[in-house]
Amino acid sequence: MTSMDSDLRDFILRRVVQIPVVLFLVSVIVFYIIHLPEGGPEALLSGQAGDEAIREFRDRYNLNEPLYVQYLLWIQGILTGSLGTSITTNQPVASLIASRLPVTLMLGFFSVAISVMIAVPAGYISAVEQYTWKDHTATVLAFVGLSIPNFFLAILLIKLFSVELGWLPITASGQMFSDWSLTLKSMVLPSLALGTALAAHVTRILRSSMLDIYSEEYVHVARAKGLPEKMVNRSIVFKNALIPVITIVMLQMGYVLGATVIIEEVFAMPGLGRLMLNSVVGRDYPVMQAVVLLYATAYLVFNLIADVAYGLVDPRIKYGGEH
Known part of the structure; x- marks a missing residue:
């Protein structure tokens, strides 16, 4: 076993041990906050x-x-x-979560997938053609994407593509997973609404990362050796610029799961976020506690995966404490 493998193993073990400790602290804080308001x-x-x-x-x-x-x-x-029994429905909380989780996971997956498909080419073009109209356009759109609240964007998308044009359904809540064609179509608008901010963020990160790498010595050496500019851009600059992007995408997975609360309500999706919102309105303590703990667990796991992935794709990262 190499030194790097040993460091990675020790790092993962430390983080795995930390997760229960963090979850315990989160559970105490969440439990107290949920029970804090007067009137149960x-x-x-x-x-x-x-x-x-x-x-x-x-x-x-x-x-x-x-x-x-x-x-x-x-x-x-x-x-x-x-996980207890729901106060409002008298059903096991675990069953409620199991029935809603697939919708939220699908929404999260499509949101991240759409954001990556938009952000990677946009960030690449913006960096390669710096200070051109394409770069300015991508920069402005990224700024707009970060500025618009996702619930407001969701309303705009519904107005345009569902109400005015009639191209896409607003929801498939009554036929979710029974009609896959309708289910996939109904995922487009909420995924766009949820993934736009992530796409804007990744676009800016990729552009900034590529511009930083252009100034590295190994890029100048590659150009001095006569490598075509396209090869320099794609095989050297772009490849290395993806390292922070991978980390950002993994970290944002936890954010995306939490952000589904509002989006699922706007699109009437029977997911975990909407279950959480309904439990808050109904003061359903067991459901609230379980869902928040699940979100916290997912966030910690994605953070761990992001840290490990960052070290695997960038050999310069050392887990033993040296960087």
Whole structure:
């Protein structure tokens, strides 16, 4: 085993050990914040049930217990494979998440895929043809993409492509996965709305990275040896500029999953984000806690993958503490 392999193994082990610690801290903070507002889920029953019914309701979900006891009961359930029962639907939280997760994962995948397909050629052209109209256009569009809130962009896309032109459906919530043609079409607009900001960010990162590499000595040497400019751009500059892009894309996967909350609501998609929003409105503690913990886990895992991928594609990165 080489020194690099050993360093990488030790790095991964350290990060894997850190994940449960971070998740524990996140779970404590999230649990406290969720239970902080006055009036629990029983407040939604106040106009429909008497005091006795409310007491029974609170007893059923351990809401009369001290907060630390409620937390310990929740953690005990997680460790034994149970995420609890939804207060609003009386269904297992794990089942609710399992039924909604595929929609969110598909939305996240298409959003990242679309953003990469837009950003890579845009960033490449912007760097290769610096200070031309193409560069200025890409820079302006990237700035606009970063400036427009994704929910506002979603409304604009619905107005143009669904209402005015009728090219794409607004949603396929009633036929999600039963009609794959409709499902894929219904993914286009939310994926664009969610992926535009990421595309703009990656475009700027790729352009900046390529411009930095142009000033490196090995690029000047390649040109001095008479290599065609296209080969220099594609095989040397572009290839090395992709290193930070890979990291950014992996890091943004965690962001994309969290950002689906608003997009799924706008497009009425039966995903995890919409489940989270509905649980907030219904003060469904078990669902809120489980979804937030899942988002935190996904974010930490994608961060770990990004760090490892960065080291694998760039041999200059050392995991033993030297850079």
